[in-house]
Amino acid sequence: MDTKExxxxxxxxxxxxxxxxxxxxxxxxxxxxxxxxxxxxxAVELVVIVQKHFGVEIKDMEEGRKAFQSVDSxxxxxxxxxxx
Amino acid sequence: MTRWPVAITGLGCICxxxxxxxxxxxxxxxxxRAPAPPERFVSSHPTxxxxxxxxxxxxPPELLxxxxxxxxxxxxxxxxxxxxxxxxxxxxxxxxxxxxVGSALNDEGFCRAHRAGEEPNLxxxxxxxxxxxxxxxARAFDCTGPxxxxxxxxxxxxxxxxxxxxxxRGGICDVxxxxxxxxxxxxxxxxxxxxxxxxxxxxxPFDRDRKGLNLGEGxxxxxxxxxxxxxxxxxxxxxxxxxYGSACDAYHLTAPxxxxxxxxxxxxxxxxxxxxxxxxxxFVNAHGTGTPDxxxxxxxxxxxxxPGVPYHSTKxxxxxxxxxxxxxxxxxxxxxxxRGLVPGSAGFAxxxxxxxxxPLRGNLEVTGGLALSQSLAFGGSNxxxxxxxxxxx
Amino acid sequence: xxxxxxxxxxxxxAFGTGVESFQSALAEGRATxxxxxxxxxxxxxxxxxxxxxxxxxxxxxPKRALRRVDNYSKLALLGSYLALKDAGMLGADLGRLGLVIxxxxxxxxxxxxxxxxxxxxxDTCASPxxxxxxxxxxxxxxxxxxxxxxxxxxxxxxxxxxVPSALVSARQWLAEGRVDAVLFGAVDEVSELVAYLQHRxxxxxxxxxxxxxxxxxxxxxxGEGAAFLVLTRDDGGTAYCGxxxxxxxxxxxxxxxxxxxxxxxxxxxxxxxxxxxxxxxVAAGATAACYTPIYGSMPAAAAFDLAAAALALKNGQAFxxxxxxxxxxxDSAGVSRICSLRLAGxxxxxxxxxxxx
Numbered sequence: 001m002d003t004k005e006x007x008x009x010x011x012x013x014x015x016x017x018x019x020x021x022x023x024x025x026x027x028x029x030x031x032x033x034x035x036x037x038x039x040x041x042x043a044v045e046l047v048v049i050v051q052k053h054f055g056v057e058i059k060d061m062e063e064g065r066k067a068f069q070s071v072d073s074x075x076x077x078x079x080x081x082x083x084x
Numbered sequence: 085m086t087r088w089p090v091a092i093t094g095l096g097c098i099c100x101x102x103x104x105x106x107x108x109x110x111x112x113x114x115x116x117r118a119p120a121p122p123e124r125f126v127s128s129h130p131t132x133x134x135x136x137x138x139x140x141x142x143x144p145p146e147l148l149x150x151x152x153x154x155x156x157x158x159x160x161x162x163x164x165x166x167x168x169x170x171x172x173x174x175x176x177x178x179x180x181x182x183x184x185v186g187s188a189l190n191d192e193g194f195c196r197a198h199r200a201g202e203e204p205n206l207x208x209x210x211x212x213x214x215x216x217x218x219x220x221x222a223r224a225f226d227c228t229g230p231x232x233x234x235x236x237x238x239x240x241x242x243x244x245x246x247x248x249x250x251x252x253r254g255g256i257c258d259v260x261x262x263x264x265x266x267x268x269x270x271x272x273x274x275x276x277x278x279x280x281x282x283x284x285x286x287x288x289p290f291d292r293d294r295k296g297l298n299l300g301e302g303x304x305x306x307x308x309x310x311x312x313x314x315x316x317x318x319x320x321x322x323x324x325x326x327x328y329g330s331a332c333d334a335y336h337l338t339a340p341x342x343x344x345x346x347x348x349x350x351x352x353x354x355x356x357x358x359x360x361x362x363x364x365x366x367f368v369n370a371h372g373t374g375t376p377d378x379x380x381x382x383x384x385x386x387x388x389x390x391p392g393v394p395y396h397s398t399k400x401x402x403x404x405x406x407x408x409x410x411x412x413x414x415x416x417x418x419x420x421x422x423r424g425l426v427p428g429s430a431g432f433a434x435x436x437x438x439x440x441x442x443p444l445r446g447n448l449e450v451t452g453g454l455a456l457s458q459s460l461a462f463g464g465s466n467x468x469x470x471x472x473x474x475x476x477x
Numbered sequence: 478x479x480x481x482x483x484x485x486x487x488x489x490x491a492f493g494t495g496v497e498s499f500q501s502a503l504a505e506g507r508a509t510x511x512x513x514x515x516x517x518x519x520x521x522x523x524x525x526x527x528x529x530x531x532x533x534x535x536x537x538x539p540k541r542a543l544r545r546v547d548n549y550s551k552l553a554l555l556g557s558y559l560a561l562k563d564a565g566m567l568g569a570d571l572g573r574l575g576l577v578i579x580x581x582x583x584x585x586x587x588x589x590x591x592x593x594x595x596x597x598x599x600d601t602c603a604s605p606x607x608x609x610x611x612x613x614x615x616x617x618x619x620x621x622x623x624x625x626x627x628x629x630x631x632x633x634x635x636x637x638x639x640v641p642s643a644l645v646s647a648r649q650w651l652a653e654g655r656v657d658a659v660l661f662g663a664v665d666e667v668s669e670l671v672a673y674l675q676h677r678x679x680x681x682x683x684x685x686x687x688x689x690x691x692x693x694x695x696x697x698x699x700g701e702g703a704a705f706l707v708l709t710r711d712d713g714g715t716a717y718c719g720x721x722x723x724x725x726x727x728x729x730x731x732x733x734x735x736x737x738x739x740x741x742x743x744x745x746x747x748x749x750x751x752x753x754x755x756x757x758x759v760a761a762g763a764t765a766a767c768y769t770p771i772y773g774s775m776p777a778a779a780a781f782d783l784a785a786a787a788l789a790l791k792n793g794q795a796f797x798x799x800x801x802x803x804x805x806x807x808d809s810a811g812v813s814r815i816c817s818l819r820l821a822g823x824x825x826x827x828x829x830x831x832x833x834x
Contacts, residue, residue, distance in 0.1 A: 016544040041338050041545070044280050044605040048594075052602045061280055128600045184612060187634040189585055189670060195592040198673060203518035206677055216636055219825075228726050231825075232642045235583070235613035235634045243631065247646050254649045274600055275591065275608035330629040332576070332621040337545070338609050346627065353655075462609060463618025465630055 003075040006053075011071075014049050015042055027071045035070075043068060050074070056081045088357045089472060090249040091314050091321035092306050094165025096157035096263075097415045099302025099408070100136030101401045104160055108401075109419055112427035113447055117401050119286045119298050125270050133282045135268055136300030136403030148215035149301075150186040154265035155224050157303035157411070161261065162225065165307040166319060169225065175313060178229035178257035179218045180248040181305075182240025182264035183407035186217040187233050190271055217265050229257035234407075238371075239330070239461035240264055241304065241410025242469055246328030248308055258313045263411025265303035272406065273299060279338065287374035287404075289397035289429055290383060290443045292436040297373040300403020304412030321474040323418040326360065326454065329353025333464030340377055344385035346466040347458065351389055354456065354468040362390050365470075366452025367426045369417045371460045372397020372443065373404050374431065378460060380439060387440030390456075396444040400430030410459045410467065417457040418471050426450055479652035481708050482716035482834065483787045485564025487556045487662070490702030490772045490781065491527035495559055499771075500788055506799035508686060508770045510698055515672040522681065524672040527700035527773030531555050538623055545606060546619055549584035553616035553664040554623055556703030560660060561624070564707035575656035576617055576630040577647040579639035579663040581776020583613035586668035616664055628656050639663065640779035641819060641827030644723045651710050662705030663780035675699050687770040689745035690803025692756050697747035700773015704780035706787070718790035719832045720783075727824040733758065736830065739814035740795055741765040741805070742786050746774035754820050756804065765805035766798045779819045783829060786815040790833045 008022035017036065029035040032043070046068060047058045056078050058064045067077035095105050101117070102108035111117070119134035143152035162172070189212055197204035214220075218233040230251060234244045241264020248262030266272075276282050276299055283296040308325065331349035333341035340347075355362065368390060370382055374397075386395050398416050405412055420426050429443040436442075453473040460466050488495065491509040492502035501507070511528040514521050531551040534543065537558040543551065561567045566574075591607035609615065614632040621630055629650065633643035640663045647659045679695050688696040711719060726733070735741065735758075745755040746769040759765055772781045789795045795808035795815075802808070813833040820826050 018540045018544045039336070039339075041336075041606055041609060044278060047280065048278060048598070048602050048604055052598050057601075130601070187583070187636070188588060188611070188613065189582055189674075190588050190592070190611075192592055192595070195589060195670075196596055198516075199593070199596060201516070201518055203677070206674070209674060213636060216634075218635065219638075222727075226729060228729060230642065230645045230725050231635065231638070232633055232646065233635050235632045236617075236630070237612050237614050247631070247649075250649050250653060251645070254652055256645065256649065270600075271591070271595075274595055274603040275605070275611075278603040278605040278608055280605075330631075332618075332627050332630045334621040334625050334627050336622065337615065337618055338605075349627065461614075462612055463614045463630075464621065465614065465618075 003079055004071050007071055007075055010049060010053055015045065025071060030070060031068055050078065054078045054082060089324040089326055090252045090308050092323040092325060092418055093309055093314065093319045093321060094161040094307030095322065095415045095418060096160030096164060096305045097412055098138060098153055098156050099402045099405060099412055100138055100300055105415060105419055112398060112401055115428060115430055117430050119403065122273065127270065127273065129277060131284050133277060133284055134286055134298050136298060137268060138301055146211060147220065148186060148211060149267035150183055150265050151215040151217045151220040153267060153303040154181055154217045154221055157263060157305040158221050158261050161305040161307045173226050175258040176229040177227035178248060178251050178260040179221045179227050180232045180234060180244040180260060180262040181218040181221060182234040182236065182244035182410055183217050183266055184235065184237055184240060185266055185272060187235060192270060221261055236465045237461035237463055238406050238409060239459040239465040239467040240407035242457065242459040242467035243330060245306055245410065245414050245469055246330065246467060249325040249328060252308050252310050258310050260308045261305055262308060263303065263305035264408040266301055266405055266407040268299050268301035281375045283374060286431055287400055288431040289372035289374040289399050290379045290439060291432050292434040294374045294376060294379060296375050297404040300405040302402060302405045302408050302412055304408060304415040306414055322422055323474040324472040325469060326472040327354040327357030327470035330467040335464050338462055340381045340460055341464065342381065344381045346464055347385050347460060348389065350466040350468040354470045360454060360470065365390060365393050365454045365456050366450040367455050368393060368395035369413045369457040370395045370397050371458055372399050374399060383439040383441055394426065394444050394448055396426055396429045413457045414469055417455050421455045421471055421473055424450055478722055480711040481648055481651055481720040482711045483706050483718050484709050484716050485560045485707035486717065486784050486787060487559025487563055487705040488784050489552060489555045490529050491700065492771055494533040496563060502771050503768060503785055503796040506797060508799060513667055513672045515669050515676060517673065517676060522676055524676050525698045526667045526672060527698060528667060529702040547584055547587045547610050549587065549664060549666045550616045550619040552666060552703040553578060553620055553662060556662045556664065556705035557620045557624060557660055560705035560707050566707060571624065571626050573628065573657040574626055575628045575650050575659045576621055576626050577643050577659055577661045578617045578632045579643035580613055580634055581636050581639050581665050582671060583634060584611050584615055585670045586666060587611045589668060589670050637776050637821035638725065638825055638827055639776050641723060641725050641829060644829065645725060647708060648723055651708065657709060659708045660705060661708050662703060663777035664703040665701055665775040665777040667699055667701040671699055687747040688800050689747050689752060689767045689769055690800055692752035695749045697774040700775045700778060702772055702777065704777060704784045706783060716834060717787035719834055720829060721832055722830045725827040728826065729824055733826050736816050739816040739830065740808050740812050742782055742815050742817045743767040744779055744782055744819040745769065746778060748774065751820055758820065761804045763805055764808055766795055766808045767800060768796065770799040782817045786817055786831050790815060790831060793833060
């Protein structure tokens with residue numbers, strides 16, 4: 001499974017996104033605010049999720065904000081740091 | 085209702101700044117602080133986050149550290165108020181204590197063993213059930229009045245003092261021991277790190293470069309008493325609780341309301357108790373945790389409601405002691421008002437251009453008669469206490 | 478002492494959801510005992526437990542808004558909505574409403590989930606969401622956020638004395654006019670931890686029913702649920718009943734004096750060490766009842782006692798004790814005063830005196 005698909009499944013499960021399926025999440029849609037409707041508490045949870053499932057550390061929220069734009073940006077962030 | 089002023093006749097405090105109220109004040113006025121990575125527990129987190137631990141204090145094995153700290157501060161406060169054990173037993177004494185960890189069935193060792201398929205000893209759980217902080221104080225000093233452990237997160241200590249004052253006013257008890265207590269451990273340490281609101285250097289409340297809070301531990305207790313008991317004993321009031329207000333943001337589980345809606349309402353309620361105008365307040369002990377959000381909201385509300393009134397944060401000396409903070413800062417506010425000297429905000433160096441004002445840098449002499457202490461908490465709880473100057477020494 | 482009245486009741490427990498379910502369970506003496514499975518050193522054990530269902534919450538709150546809300550907070554939310562609805566206050570201006578919640582143990586399932594995150598993922602993988610929801614006041618925060626309650630909020634955790642202790646402060650808020658109404662409630666949940674502790678303390682038990690008046694037998698069955706009341710000052714309007722006094726203390730402080738003209742509602746819940754104290758405290762032959770077998774053993778049960786007493790006073794007729802009258806006189810005559818008695822530990826007590834309007 002590619003990083004984006006895996007990420008979407010994890011988002012739905014770990015953030016308990018009621019009434020949303022992984023397929024419904026658009027790769028380019030914003031995760032926060034209007035898009036998926038995530039908030040500041042989800043953002044810090046997402047840091048732990050990325051660490052736990054991908055072994056990638058996000059040191060601070062400034063870095064996090066850039067990575068958390070969309071599924072596309074987060075997948076790119078993860079792949080850039082896990083590429084062998 | 086005009087029966088507000090409720091006398092405070094005793095203070096007690098133990099935290100990283102000192103083991104007694106005078107020791108704490110010395111540290112505050114000298115600008116002394118020594119945050120360091122935790123010594124009492126280990127963490128495998130790669131970043132060592134500084135904390136403010138209470139050194140040289142060991143709790144008895146049968147009690148939670150939180151409750152042992154609470155008893156220590158209560159003992160100092162009762163001695164300061166001049167109460168003997170026998171004297172107390174003849175009175176209806178209430179106990180109201182704020183905490184965050186002091187009543188949670190939360191023991192990592194027990195959980196680990198259970199998860200590992202062992203049958204762990206029940207002692208850690210029984211210790212928690214025997215360590216409800218208010219109940220432990222009531223037991224230690226044979227108090228027979230109402231007994232309440234307030235768990236309003238980081239506003240708990242402030243609420244406990246306000247509620248106890250209201251019990252005295254309502255005639256529910258003659259004397260009340262009130263404040264807050266919390267110990268620091270792996271659970272809160274890693275919980276706050278996970279929220280990404282801890283600073284990996286000594287905290288810098290209201291500073292441009294603030295990155296978050298440092299955790300601390302300790303207890304702060306006050307003795308409140310009715311005018312009848314006080315007159316009979318001829319006890320001097322070190323201060324008076326002049327007002328208490330609390331209100332909910334109803335906004336978010338962990339973030340404060342961006343306009344500080346609940347804080348404004350809590351301030352308004354506290355001032356209204358004795359019909360006080362904001363410019364009569366001579367200083368404010370701010371919550372001032374050093375997190376970007378808290379300090380932004382708080383400085384905004386302070387600038388709008390109390391223009392020109394000096395404010396400071398003492399978190400730079402104690403760390404954020406969570407449920408204890410309201411109790412410890414009530415003690416500090418009362419003691420500083422009595423002394424007429426307000427300490428500067430340790431950790432503050434550079435004004436933040438995005439904030440409306442800045443906290444006190446150095447110690448400031450004040451002559452006014454009223455001071456405010458405020459707390460903001462998880463869950464959007466906001467609580468405010470107004471203190472008035474006591475009888476002349 | 479300011480007299481309070483109970484304007485609304487919201488209850489959820491093993492008996493079902495809402496006042497009508499509660500009333501019929503009380504009238505029929507119906508105990509709905511379920512169970513919870515818990516891992517122990519000797520494998521998975523089934524522990525009997527009174528379980529509550531929060532599905533009815535979807536009538537009030539969209540599922541999406543509950544995605545981060547745990548069982549503890551859901552129970553509190555359900556109790557809150559039901560109580561406000563019962564009082565006719567849903568959608569009303571809640572500007573002068575205070576919120577007081579009592580919980581003996583708080584969000585124990587989420588507390589354990591947080592520890593699990595730390596244990597399984599290591600110190601860098603602690604879950605901030607679980608941490609934020611594990612604080613005792615998370616229920617009050619979620620209730621305030623969801624219902625838009627901006628008044629004062631208080632959460633009290635005093636183990637078995639949580640409910641009467643919190644009631645002291647709630648009454649004081651109303652007495653001094655801080656608020657015009659208090660949404661007062663209690664919540665406790667059955668979690669793996671609570672069930673495991675019960676299993677460890679009392680071993681494998683086969684009791685099918687709680688027998689609170691049988692002081693020689695350990696028969697407590699853990700329960701969960703939420704019992705919320707809307708309290709106001711007595712304004713002469715319609716209400717379930719009045720609350721005349723709330724007393725808390727310990728026997729070392731001298732007198733625990735019980736009224737002799739009130740039905741004693743005992744909080745005895747099958748715990749052997751407390752059962753004896755109840756029997757010793759209330760004179761044999763006094764008129765007494767006990768309804769804990771309807772909702773189970775938990776600190777929040779003290780608020781279910783208050784809700785049951787309020788219904789009995791409104792009806793003018795006490796419900797029969799599900800476990801029989803024990804050594805006490807049966808409560809067959811009409812009832813106009815009820816004294817709810819709760820004991821804890823070796824010495825603590827609380828009484829709440831309630832009366833017919």
